[in-house]
Amino acid sequence: xxxxxxxxxxxxxxxxxxxxxxxxGIRTVAVYSxxxxxxxxxxxxxxxxxxxxxxxxxxxxxxxxVIDAAKEHDAEAIxxxxxxxxxxxxxxxxxEDAGITFIGPRPEVMELMGNKSAARExxxxxxxxxxxxxxxxxxxxxxxxxxxxxxxxxxLVKASAGGGGIGMNLATNADKLExxxxxxxxxxxxxxxxPTFYIEKYIENPRHVEVQVMADNDGHAVHFFERECSVQRRxxxxxxxxxxxxxxxxxxxxxxxxxxxxxxxxxxxxxxxGTVEFILSPxxxxxxxxxxxxxxxxxxxxEMITGHDLVEWQIRIAAxxxxxxxxxxLSIDGHSIECRIYAENPDKRFMPxxxxxxxxxxxxxxxxxxxxxxxxxxxxTPHYDPMVAKVITHGADRDAAIERMKTALKNYHIxxxxxxxPMHLEVLDHEDFRxxxxxxxxxxxxxx
Ligand code: ADP
Numbered sequence: 001x002x003x004x005x006x007x008x009x010x011x012x013x014x015x016x017x018x019x020x021x022x023x024x025g026i027r028t029v030a031v032y033s034x035x036x037x038x039x040x041x042x043x044x045x046x047x048x049x050x051x052x053x054x055x056x057x058x059x060x061x062x063x064x065x066v067i068d069a070a071k072e073h074d075a076e077a078i079x080x081x082x083x084x085x086x087x088x089x090x091x092x093x094x095x096e097d098a099g100i101t102f103i104g105p106r107p108e109v110m111e112l113m114g115n116k117s118a119a120r121e122x123x124x125x126x127x128x129x130x131x132x133x134x135x136x137x138x139x140x141x142x143x144x145x146x147x148x149x150x151x152x153x154x155x156l157v158k159a160s161a162g163g164g165g166i167g168m169n170l171a172t173n174a175d176k177l178e179x180x181x182x183x184x185x186x187x188x189x190x191x192x193x194x195p196t197f198y199i200e201k202y203i204e205n206p207r208h209v210e211v212q213v214m215a216d217n218d219g220h221a222v223h224f225f226e227r228e229c230s231v232q233r234r235x236x237x238x239x240x241x242x243x244x245x246x247x248x249x250x251x252x253x254x255x256x257x258x259x260x261x262x263x264x265x266x267x268x269x270x271x272x273x274g275t276v277e278f279i280l281s282p283x284x285x286x287x288x289x290x291x292x293x294x295x296x297x298x299x300x301x302x303e304m305i306t307g308h309d310l311v312e313w314q315i316r317i318a319a320x321x322x323x324x325x326x327x328x329x330l331s332i333d334g335h336s337i338e339c340r341i342y343a344e345n346p347d348k349r350f351m352p353x354x355x356x357x358x359x360x361x362x363x364x365x366x367x368x369x370x371x372x373x374x375x376x377x378x379x380x381t382p383h384y385d386p387m388v389a390k391v392i393t394h395g396a397d398r399d400a401a402i403e404r405m406k407t408a409l410k411n412y413h414i415x416x417x418x419x420x421x422p423m424h425l426e427v428l429d430h431e432d433f434r435x436x437x438x439x440x441x442x443x444x445x446x447x448x
Pocket of ligand 1: 164
């Protein structure tokens with residue numbers, strides 16, 4: 001096992017990885033930008049290295065600075081968290097070239113899954129069903145028209161290099177297709193430097209359901225069941241839960257989706273933690289949309305219902321240990337919900353609302369977990385993602401988890417900061433949400 005690991009991230013996820021490292025007796029090294037001096041993740045680590053100014057491109061995304069910090073402090077492995085460098089194959093290669101272990105999958109599989117049209121084709125061939133659409137990238141507007149005609153409108157034009165909902169455009173009929181392609185290409189070119197696009201049938205009112213997977217270096221893989229993440233704004237998740245209420249509605253959905261995810265894992269020779277994302281149509285058909293080759297923000301829901309520490313497995317597998325858990329040993333205990341706490345204003349189209357926190361107190365108690373990256377007197381700056389914390393609750397069933405969440409949120413005091421807590425409380429009491437009956441546009445339909 002490693003003696004020392006470096007965490008190439010900030011905020012709640014850096015603090016969360018440090019907690020597991022502490023539990024395992026591993027020394028931790030944090031990195032931080034000038035703006036994050038004194039931040040909770042810096043205080044929590046055994047050692048910390050400043051790596052540059054506030055802007056992420058000058059600090060957290062600087063591969064060399066991160067690797068130099070690891071070398072200087074004798075870190076044998078690097079955990080990337082999520083976001084930032086976590087899905088960057090160039091970073092993984094640089095880490096390995098420096099003789100350091102990357103805690104995550106291989107760079108080749110990251111490259112494959114990072115190209116969404118290539119990943120689609122690969123998944124299809126691996127018995128992991130994809131949304132009806134083009135075979136790989138589309139070369140021309142004429143070809144796009146032909147494919148869209150065959151699929152039937154509406155269709156989605158998506159950027160191959162896409163992420164964060166960028167470069168995704170809806171065409172409701174043939175007249176709107178060319179414009180959707182143009183917009184998609186332009187946005188993808190400026191965000192990713194790659195205008196390549198592909199086309200999918202637009203599934204109306206789908207749910208977002210995803211499967212957590214884990215695989216060791218000897219080809220042994222399991223899935224830790226599904227999470228539902230349909231409460232979204234701007235294609236970003238706001239509330240997640242495990243298991244998905246849809247699993248009670250559609251017989252064998254869990255088994256089939258789990259198997260499809262494992263088919264992909266096996267075909268890709270995947271290692272470490274990953275998430276296979278699907279959309280689920282209202283009639284129960286599910287389709288692969290992408291694979292995230294890293295730990296997800298919402299992983300705690302899975303930890304709450306399975307009792308497994310996913311970060312611990314990530315570290316053990318990276319250190320060469322076998323994944324000592326069999327699929328039939330895993331079971332689901334109760335229900336878990338996660339509310340992402342954003343410094344943002346739901347009444348102003350979810351605009352970020354950075355500011356000072358002042359007094360601060362977190363809820364605690366049975367079945368309540370808070371993963372936070374802030375503390376009393378802390379200042380939320382506009383430099384980084386406005387997500388300040390996650391509240392995760394567990395209960396014997398979905399209603400119990402929801403009631404516990406309401407109690408937790410009412411007891412969460414984040415000083416003067418404007419947050420989306422009031423919106424969470426409304427959603428948690430909304431009859432559609434209580435019925436487990438929401439789709440990916442539901443939140444925006446209700447609140448925008
Ligand atoms: P990104 O990589 O940009 O996050 P995804 O492919 O993961 O994009 O899709 C993000 C969200 O967009 C999904 O959770 C879903 O809400 C919606 N979406 C994606 N593809 C489709 C589709 N074919 N039909 C309907 N909604 C879709």
